[in-house]
Amino acid sequence: MSGCGDCGTTRAKVVLPHGRLCRGCRLRRHHHPRPCPGCGTVRPLAYRTPDTTDIADGADVCATCAGAVSVFACTGCGSEDHPYGYTRCARCYLTELVTSLLTDPATGRLHPRLIPLHQALSTGRRPQTTYWWLTRPGQVAQDVLSGLASGRLPISHDTFRERLPIDRRHGYLRDLLVSAGILTPYAPAIERIDPWLAAILAAQPAPHADVLNRFARWHVLRQLRAHDRAGTLTSAVVNMGRAHINAAVRLLDWTHARDTTTIDALTQADLEDYLLAHPGARYSARAFLLWLGTSRTNTALTLPRRRQQLPEVTMTDRARWASVELLLHETTIASQSRVAGLFLLLFAQPLNKITQMTRHQIHHAEGRVTVTFDTVPVELPPGVAAVVLDHMNGHGSASYRLGETPWLFPGRLPGRPIATETVRKILVHHGIHPRASRSAALYALAGQIPAPVLADLLGITRNNATQWAQLAARDWSNYVANRPSRRG
Ligand SMILES: [Zn+2]
Ligand SMILES: [Zn+2]
Numbered sequence: 250m251s252g253c254g255d256c257g258t259t260r261a262k263v264v265l266p267h268g269r270l271c272r273g274c275r276l277r278r279h280h281h282p283r284p285c286p287g288c289g290t291v292r293p294l295a296y297r298t299p300d301t302t303d304i305a306d307g308a309d310v311c312a313t314c315a316g317a318v319s320v321f322a323c324t325g326c327g328s329e330d331h332p333y334g335y336t337r338c339a340r341c342y343l344t345e346l347v348t349s350l351l352t353d354p355a356t357g358r359l360h361p362r363l364i365p366l367h368q369a370l371s372t373g374r375r376p377q378t379t380y381w382w383l384t385r386p387g388q389v390a391q392d393v394l395s396g397l398a399s400g401r402l403p404i405s406h407d408t409f410r411e412r413l414p415i416d417r418r419h420g421y422l423r424d425l426l427v428s429a430g431i432l433t434p435y436a437p438a439i440e441r442i443d444p445w446l447a448a449i450l451a452a453q454p455a456p457h458a459d460v461l462n463r464f465a466r467w468h469v470l471r472q473l474r475a476h477d478r479a480g481t482l483t484s485a486v487v488n489m490g491r492a493h494i495n496a497a498v499r500l501l502d503w504t505h506a507r508d509t510t511t512i513d514a515l516t517q518a519d520l521e522d523y524l525l526a527h528p529g530a531r532y533s534a535r536a537f538l539l540w541l542g543t544s545r546t547n548t549a550l551t552l553p554r555r556r557q558q559l560p561e562v563t564m565t566d567r568a569r570w571a572s573v574e575l576l577l578h579e580t581t582i583a584s585q586s587r588v589a590g591l592f593l594l595l596f597a598q599p600l601n602k603i604t605q606m607t608r609h610q611i612h613h614a615e616g617r618v619t620v621t622f623d624t625v626p627v628e629l630p631p632g633v634a635a636v637v638l639d640h641m642n643g644h645g646s647a648s649y650r651l652g653e654t655p656w657l658f659p660g661r662l663p664g665r666p667i668a669t670e671t672v673r674k675i676l677v678h679h680g681i682h683p684r685a686s687r688s689a690a691l692y693a694l695a696g697q698i699p700a701p702v703l704a705d706l707l708g709i710t711r712n713n714a715t716q717w718a719q720l721a722a723r724d725w726s727n728y729v730a731n732r733p734s735r736r737g
């Protein structure tokens with residue numbers, strides 16, 4: 250018989266030891282691998298074993314169990330995985346494409362600096378997805394990558410800053426180069442300040458533009474870069490930086506409108522007029538006013554003192570536990586937000602620290618799950634442990650990423666953890682406000698745990714822990730005296 254063993258069509262060109270398949274039925278079997286009854290491996294099955302004694306009669310097995318050469322094997326690499334074209338697998342197509350894109354036409358070899366990218370792209374876990382990303386219409390990746398390989402585009406951040414459009418698709422490529430170690434890490438949120446600042450400076454008269462430029466570059470941007478290096482650059486920090494610049498602009502505009510003065514000649518009386526008319530500036534313009542003094546731009550100004558802020562608790566313990574219950578059981582919330590929210594509500598961890606956590610901070614052995622926020626591991630209660638393990642076992646993982654990620658909360662961009670803002674928005678949507686939740690958690694914990702222990706568990710300073718302990722109306726000073734000092 251020459252018809253397809255599956256559908257009966259006469260155009261059955263695929264020859265198997267015991268019969269034939271049509272092309273469509275071969276592809277269907279290739280795309281639906283099943284556990285082989287002979288060896289248990291998940292593979293495309295279309296063969297019969299010569300020995301039918303321990304396998305149900307007529308059941309299909311894999312090529313190896315039948316002692317045959319697989320008709321599903323890629324003609325390029327011999328693998329049955331990642332079916333894509335008729336004769337070759339997705340990985341072979343992808344490797345061929347990436348090799349041609351990253352080859353320098355002048356030498357006929359891979360561009361030496363792009364070899365790590367070639368490696369990362371061609372060995373990723375999902376070659377189909379990467380191939381699709383490179384070839385679907387409207388993508389810029391092929392053009393940029395071949396430009397980098399041929400030298401038409403220099404391999405540098407400047408290329409992405411100055412020669413290519415600043416948008417999501419180009420930003421993604423730039424992140425890939427960073428994640429492959431070809432470009433050094435950078436902070437997109439800081440870079441976006443540059444064009445924004447240039448527009449503001451253009452609208453200022455020359456002497457004020459100069460002052461503002463120095464304040465922005467030497468004070469604001471420098472602070473943002475320090476945050477970036479420390480891993481604490483959140484959107485709140487960036488917005489605060491922009492707010493400092495905006496507040497400076499308002500004061501400069503007001504000064505300029507008086508027509509007689511420039512900022513370096515502003516008097517204390519002028520400043521008090523301004524603060525009377527703009528009470529908010531007492532806080533918003535504070536950074537700029539302080540900088541005017543330290544940069545010796547204007548040393549004649551003194552700032553009214555700011556009142557010391559005491560910790561404040563606005564969330565009841567009952568509300569805190571209600572939020573914990575919600576996150577423990579509400580499976581419609583993304584697992585990363587559930588885990589992050591639980592760490593916030595139970596262990597008073599700041600959200601920007603939570604999103605930077607790595608998988609190594611979670612330890613699972615002998616039925617116990619511990620998390621180490623600072624130096625001392627904390628055992629998780631069973632309900633919380635279950636949510637954390639479920640999250641780590643793949644739920645909530647990014648749809649496409651390069652290789653394995655060290656992050657506990659991998660982000661959408663390659664090589665980066667999730668943006669704090671993403672998690673914050675989801676929690677706030679469910680009525681969980683990070684600042685209030687963290688204060689409520691610190692308050693509750695400080696009432697139960699001695700300050701020095703709390704400091705080691707949560708990674709806060711001892712002073713801070715003692716303040717909270719005082720607030721929780723406990724005096725642990727005796728305990729401190731009796732406890733052997735660990736941190737001096
Ligand atoms: Zn068929
Ligand atoms: Zn088998």
Ligand SMILES: [Zn+2]
Pocket residue numbers: 323324325326327328337338339340341342
């Ligand atoms: Zn292949």
